[in-house]
Amino acid sequence: MKDVGGTDRARALPISKDVLMPTFLSTRLPRLAWDAASWVIAAGMVTGVANWHLSAHQWVVVGSYVLAACVLQVLVGLALKLYLGRYRFATFDENVGLAVATGLVGLALAIFSLSVHGLESVAVAVSVLCPPLALLSMVLGRGAYRARHDRERPPAPSCERVVVYGAGDAGSQLVRLIAEDRSVGYHVVGLVDDDRLKRHLVIHGCRVIGTGTQLVERAREAGATIVILAIPSAGAELVRRVSDEVSAAGLKFLTLPPLREMIARPVQLGDVRDLDIADLLGRRQVDTDVERIADHLAGRRVLITGAGGSIGSELARQVHLFGPASLIMLDRDESGLHGVQLSIYGHALLDTPDVVLCDIRDEEALRTVFATHRPEVVFHAAALKHLPMLEQYPDEGWKTNVLGTRNVLRLAAEFGVERFVNISTDKAADAKSVLGMTKRLAERLTAWFAEHHEGTFVSVRFGNVLGSRGSVLHTFREQIARGGPVTVTDPAVTRYFMTIPEACELVIQAAAIGHDGEVLVLDMGEPVRIVDVARRMIAQSGRDVKIVFTGMRPGEKLHEDLFSPVEHHSRSEHPAIEVVDVPSIDPAHLSTARGDLSLLRLAPEPAEERHAEVPLSA
Structure with a gap:
């Protein structure tokens, strides 16, 4: 909070001595007194070895040593903030601080005592033995008090x-x-x-x-x-x-x-x-070759299209951690850009050139972006993704997912981008929807540019991500909150799931290991039956909510595929990533593919498959 002049009020307001003094006297003065007393105890233990048969001179040596040690312990402890709240009581950190303070006191006194008294047996004994014994007393005293204090504080009955x-x-x-x-x-x-x-x-x-x-x-x-x-x-x-x-x-x-x-x-x-339901569906540890990823991202100019979306924003956050020379975040959604800038930098003024408001359908606007920023690495995440919507408006899917991708690819090739990563979907495998076909064409376009231009052009394919905007989990939560019903298309429908951070970690890894023209397919684990997800979420809510089966929608599959039947896939060098090759398509021949979209309004899968048994994995 700041005042009118911009001064931090927390700093401007002085801390009252009336607050500090009781705290010091009640909690820190006893520690200071015990630490000083520990030097007396240590000296007593050392002189006790001699059965207290010391000469008057030797008692003077011991007494002066102890007095000096007590004074120095206080002064050094205050200088190191030992008694001013630097460390939590009776912790390892405080014990380390005590060891440093005691060591400094012991060293100073040893130098002084031996220079004055020479190698007298008493001077040597107290100089060598007192510091470790005093430290032991300080630590044990704190430990004993802590143990007693904890025993005297039994948990409340309500715990x-x-x-x-x-x-x-x-x-x-x-x-x-x-x-x-x-x-x-x-x-x-x-x-x-x-x-x-x-x-x-x-x-x-x-x-x-x-x-x-x-x-x-x-x-x-x-x-x-x-x-x-x-x-x-x-x-x-x-x-x-x-x-x-x-x-x-x-x-x-x-x-x-x-x-x-x-x-x-x-x-x-x-x-x-x-x-959280994501804990049950998407908790997989992702092993990434951080050093190899850093070689491709650290100090590079990185452009992310669709940076305001679920995948694009998480990609931006993860890429930022690798220290790129610049991170250009592009989207046509200004609210999405506001959110991702806020999550990365802690502010969202939207007044810096690294936040770009642009539609990938506009090739000339894109050219200005590429000419200004000269990206070396491009993650292309911009896309329209909602399958039922694209079934109604296939032209929109064509303009963004195909022509928009072509625009980004053209400019990446024109401006010499070193590495281009196209974010694809499992619906591109054996495509039966407008979404699947447009994303399949994006993969094929990427493969063509890999064949005809310098640089590395790859696609990364994966399934549903948990927590993305418009995902089934958000829908189910909203429906449960409203009291139901929860709508599921079919009791046997299954989908692959992974969390957004997992997907993005593997996308970045795939970008580092992918070879020109490859489609890298992420390991999505086992498919999950959607009705089981709905039942578990309802059970967690504790509410009595019904499930209604609405039937498969045009273009939907009962079970998603990560590979089409004609695709040959093989393992990559990473255990969670497989590789397939897709045939390329010349951008000049897209007009032929455009006509195929009218054939994609397919009926749902045959009824005999609708109730196939699926292993329970939710």
């Missing part, structure tokens, strides 16, 4: 008893955070972990009480009402299994987000959340 699944780094951080913040309303009564080497482990006073197979049994024995899955790297299968077991036992299930959402930062209490 819910929790079992944490996962005794790794994330689980350990979570247990510590809950123990330190009693206001959160949780009390950890035990942990479970599948690693049997951890069966005797105690973390912040909480013991590992069993393995994952014993989760429900151990939770009941401990009187727990909540289970928190604290394994950010857990895959969808593990999340499904644990959530089903916990829910069937009548316990509440919470989880931490996947690892990619917490990378490079510690666990926070705010990370603990209810299970």
